[in-house]
Amino acid sequence: MVMYTKISRVISTILERQHVTAPLARQMSFWEKDRRGGYPSTSTEKRSEFWHIRNGLSLLGDELRLFKREVIERFENDPVLLYRENEIDVVWRFDGDEKSLSNWIVTADSDNGEGYSNCRLELTKSGRGLFSGHLDTRLPKTGDIKRAGYCNIKTVRARKSFKREANYDWNPYNHLVMRVRGDGRSYLLNISTAGYFDLMWHDVYHYVLYTRGGPYWQYVKIPFSKFFFASKGRVQDKQEPIPLDSIVNFGITAGDKVTGPFHLEIDYIGVIYDPNHKEEFAYEMYRTDKNIAAH
Template sequence: MVALKGEAVRLPTAPYVLKTFDDPEQVTACKVMSDADMGGFTKANLDWNPPDVSSTSKSTSTNNPRGYARFHGNISIDLPANKPQIQRTGYAAWRTRDRPPTIFGRSLWDIDPYTYLAMRIKSDGRKYFVNLQTESIVPSDIHQHRVYARKPGEWETILIKWNDFVRTNHGTVMEPQTELMRQKVRTIGIGLIDRVPGKFDISIESIWATNNATMDGSIEDGGLEEGQLKSKHGANIRWNGSKPL
């Protein structure tokens, strides 16, 4: 009899950078969307900002030594009078554009070896979502998770488990849920869909995949507040990372 000795799977220890905003070209590689595309009145901008002048080589809660993107504007829920077919406005979002294909086909991120999505952000505390697009059978499907900023107005790092993302389509949680295609992530971005009129402002320095949960970050619990996403029957739901409650 031959005894086989199992070996533990070695996970990557280095971070896998998905998006940084070190220079202005990184912002032009992103797409901004809002209800204004359909005739609404929401204003949304994604601007590049240079490193904070007062920054040193070390990032702190109040300054940032690297360039970053600032997603800001004003949410409006006013309906265009000349377009009666539009019954809902009040949203804004940005996402990365599709990257140029390689000789092997479309450029996709393979985050399968990683446990967490990490983001370095400075938020105003509004109810933002992280949005992921994959090579899904349904192109309009998006996997979403709330961004829980614990220190509004300060730079912080948050960690979200990849397994906690929820499959949605046009803001509705899809049933049955299907697992995120972790080897075929196409785009990533941030959106605001709470339909609360007024200004919004969130800055993003970088987004990456990681297995390091001991870094200076807050791990999200996978819960979505009631009223942010709805079932196909229109009921407000909560999500615990594995099934709707």
């Protein structure tokens, strides 16, 4: 920690002497200021203290009910009863309730000034979730954008009562299951395991979901061992299995580089334990001696 502080002071001194602007200095720092990875905050409106107090009191009832449920679950928790073989435990379901949409965050490249795509998440007439929109791979004429054309939905951060951050513990399971109805496009499934330090904020495990299209529902069962590790969209050289006790949120991305409309209808997303699956990790890693480079 002392060495890190000294290095930071040296760099700050160099930047001051060279009259480097503040935005560039922040860009060259070793750490990230917020979890949005450099994107501006979505909320710029200033609120009064009275507004915060009134808003906090309005949320008190929901937080107390959530705390009560936590206490009850603590006493009722029994792994033998809760985690049965080949039985799906649904984590997110669209059952016709508008509240189910509040569990998701919808974004597109146009929201950040990086493209022209747009998307939405809404309920169908049958009460299922419909992730749809229009992908546009055109690049903005800003000169700093190299790739465009993505839409994304992800769940809100797992939390406990009184806004305490929490993680999903999927250790008893080894498969992700979904019931979806697609359009023939491929979608990217994202399992985020953002850690405490800024270096781990953007740790995500990915796997590609291939849809058939057509009028029939598709049951998808994907082993967690098939998900590969990436950070900020880049596949990492050092791969490792998902830490299933540190799941922060789950997301789906449409970005197959094909301009046009897309739609993915979702019934539920859950997890399951299959005792016949023995694979720990699907990707074999080769280790070499130090100072040895392969060609």
